[in-house]
Amino acid sequence: NAGVMQNPRHxxxxxxxxxxxxxxxxxxxSHVYWYRQLPEEGLKFMVYLQKENIIDESGMPKERFSAxxxxxxxxxxxxxxxxxxxxxxxxxxxxxxxxxxxxxxxAGTRLSxx
Amino acid sequence: GENVEQxxxxxxxxxxxxxxxxxxxxxxxxxxxxxxxQELGKGPQLIIDIRSNVGEKKDQRIAVTLNKTAKHFSLHxxxxxxxxxxxYFCAASISPGSNYKLTFGKGTLLTVNP
Numbered sequence: 377n378a379g380v381m382q383n384p385r386h387x388x389x390x391x392x393x394x395x396x397x398x399x400x401x402x403x404x405x406s407h408v409y410w411y412r413q414l415p416e417e418g419l420k421f422m423v424y425l426q427k428e429n430i431i432d433e434s435g436m437p438k439e440r441f442s443a444x445x446x447x448x449x450x451x452x453x454x455x456x457x458x459x460x461x462x463x464x465x466x467x468x469x470x471x472x473x474x475x476x477x478x479x480x481x482x483a484g485t486r487l488s489x490x
Numbered sequence: 491g492e493n494v495e496q497x498x499x500x501x502x503x504x505x506x507x508x509x510x511x512x513x514x515x516x517x518x519x520x521x522x523x524x525x526x527x528q529e530l531g532k533g534p535q536l537i538i539d540i541r542s543n544v545g546e547k548k549d550q551r552i553a554v555t556l557n558k559t560a561k562h563f564s565l566h567x568x569x570x571x572x573x574x575x576x577x578y579f580c581a582a583s584i585s586p587g588s589n590y591k592l593t594f595g596k597g598t599l600l601t602v603n604p
Binding site: 380382407409411416417418419420421424432435467469471474475476477478479480481482483484 | 494496522524526531532533534535536539579583585590591592593594595596597
């Protein structure tokens with residue numbers, strides 16, 4: 377019974393390149409959350425998605441960042457034209473339903489922008 | 491929006507002692523309070539949670555207390571062991587609610603000395 381799977385675990389990009397982070401939720405979970413963690417900081421909410429729908433993207437920068445959770449396949453967090461300030465750990469969490477809101481986290485993707 | 495404050499930022503205890511981490515929240519509508527343990531290089535792991543209709547919850551050596559009036563909740567770890575060493579995060583959310591996002595504290599680095 378696999379947990380939340382994120383890949384890649386580490387990603388190195390040069391400024392101006394694109395970064396694609398993938399998240400496969402736990403089996404049976406249809407709710408996905410993305411959080412960003414800067415060094416020595418707590419996790420900050422970015423976006424909440426259900427299958428084929430963005431429910432809340434209030435924590436995601438308006439430019440360069442986008443997220444999707446298609447009917448088939450993993451959720452994708454996409455960062456275009458990365459800058460040094462995008463360097464962080466990005467975590468995905470999944471939840472089975474809206475009632476309990478228990479969120480299970482993946483191991484994260486550590487993005488380094490050179 | 492919700493704001494979660496967590497104290498202390500670092501905590502060092504001797505093996506076998508108890509550890510207490512405290513959090514306060516600002517939004518009186520918050521009603522779900524999970525605690526996560528994060529080991530170096532890993533994702534946050536849910537260790538215990540509490541809902542606002544309960545004042546205390548225990549799970550072996552771990553307990554969480556909630557004071558809704560004062561808007562604070564605490565994590566208690568008894569008989570600490572070296573493997574308890576990690577960063578602990580508290581969080582708050584409204585569940586069920588409109589977006590279910592977790593607002594995290596900045597974390598407490600717990601070190602258990604053998």
